[in-house]
Amino acid sequence: MTTIAAGDERLARTSALTRLTKRPEIGALLAAIVIFVFFAVTTDAFATLSGSATWLRSASTIGIMAVAVALLMIGGEFDLSAGAMTGFTGLVVGILTTEYGLNIWVAILVSLALALAVGFVNGLLVMRTGLPSFIVTLGTFFVLQGIDLAGTKALIGQVAIQGMRDVPFYDSAKAVFGSSAEIGRGTFYVSILWWVAVAAVATWVLLRTRIGNWIFAVGGAQVSARQVGVPVAKTKIGLFMTTAGCGWLVGMLLLFTTSTVQSNTGVGQEFIYIICAVVGGCLMTGGYGSAIGAAFGALIYGMANQGIVYAGWDNNWLRAFLGVMLLAAVLLNEWVRKRAEATR
Template sequence: MTTVTGEPPADERLMRASALTRATRRPESGAVVAAVAIFAFFALTTDVFATGRGASTWLQESATIGIMAVAVALLMIGGEFDLSAGAMTGFTGLVVGVLTREYGLNIWAAIGVSLALALLIGALNGILVMKTGLPSFIVTLGTYFVLRGVDLAGLKALTGDVAIQGMTKVPYYDQAKALFGSSPITIDGGALRVSLLWWIGVTIVATWVLLRTRAGNWIFASGGAQIAARQVGVPVFRTKVALFMTTAGAGWLVGMLILFRTSTVQSNTGVGQEFIYIICAVVGGCLMTGGYGSAIGAAFGALIYGMVKQGIVYSGWDNDWLYAFLGVMLLGAVLLNEWVRNWAAGAKR
């Protein structure tokens, strides 16, 4: 085949795209631009936001949300959702609290039991979704209600209260706090907690898995074209069960970070946060239909959430405006991501 000039058509695989085109093809491009714009806005309109003390608050807020957002992003790229992710953070913290405060179990053993339970629940979610063919939305919604009931009714039955307090009295608490709740860095009067390091580490590992490993290819394939993926030998069942376990494991990690930061955990800890995780993942470039997204983008989505939440406080606005912003952010991200993908696809031609 030749063109009207007699020249063979150029192979688009050999055509060089501009730096701008390559950048906009990245799923996280919109979130990065939005994060820079939001930082600039609040830095210019408030006195505290860009200081060390101010940054420590919105980075701390972003870190725990970001860990979960990254895990949820992996699951969404794999084509599934987990609505039990928020309740899992409270459940894992309560398990550690009950086992140590009520039954005297060693704190490290209690942490291990909590992790094992989280991974088991994640595996059950994945197995139910894959074996029954039910939407993950329904399966994990059921798990959410089970966990919420256990957190509230189970805790009241065991302790007569709706919260676990006094964790500082548990032997070896300080050792666990050093790993999950310490503040190793101080900048300009602001203490940066270890949760920030966990967040960065989780994002780096998730990005490496997605872009540099066979498992990453399986995740994209399982979410983008599940039937075709099976036909070419992708272990879809194993991949998706592992993704649900990853989300549950991230819920455990965030549960530990909250527990050892505050030395207490409420029965309603994490309830309602699951939608924020999904919003952050979508803002970061994940498609609701699966097969496309970025762990880095989800981390930036969480950063946007943290900056806006604290920026509203520093600006003296009504805190309830946060929810309006989240709705606008979700709709805007979906529209922007679709437009950018279409524009980048057109730029290839």
């Protein structure tokens, strides 16, 4: 008869607090609570319905992309073209509808197909060439930025889309991507619901599906993952396509919320997405992280961005805050990871 050693770590009981501290998103959750309380106490408008609607709207579009970028980072890759993708997809819809009279829903599907194609090419190049995704997607970033600026100007003679409200069926698309509801004195946009939905689906995929296991595997140990039968190439290409698809979604949300899009829309946001993912518990080396944590990271950004305005501070302090937040998150995430590994 086989007996189990009393010291078997598999049978050791751990407290709820210990299990909680092992979660990669716990640091972002605590930071979000602290920042909310700080600005709620020090400013008058921050915690009101109108104030909350403002920073939630800012956090929602950042959050959708942060979640997608988090999945890609857990898979061991980066996408520096994610920001430019949001402007690119919005411009595609705007030009096809206002200049060429294409049905708005057909134009939306065309922009989605183009976004997914770019994501597929990014992933394929990374897997076929072995080049760092940082370099491949940096090249894609410049290509998209050039198309957004020079291509748009060549086609319509300007760098911004006008007249979207006059496009047939605009209202039906706005209902899906740009609608809002008045609650008290606050205007809450549908982008918040999209953000919650994306974070929920991504968390379910990571924690409850085989694909989630594959994502952690290819990011943590790609060679070993391939040896045990994980479809590494398909998983990583799928992650790049997911990031591009979320870029399309954010592009639609921005387009139909404001009824216009600029050629520089989204440029420079890619680093904010990465910061939010890191703050949410993702390691730069891959194989570890959380989708819901990235959503909390975006919430922190949204609250800090608007809280600084409400507090009357110089807006440039936001950059300093992001830098400190990134460094603190990297140190905290490494500590949490080592603690989790030491107690296994």
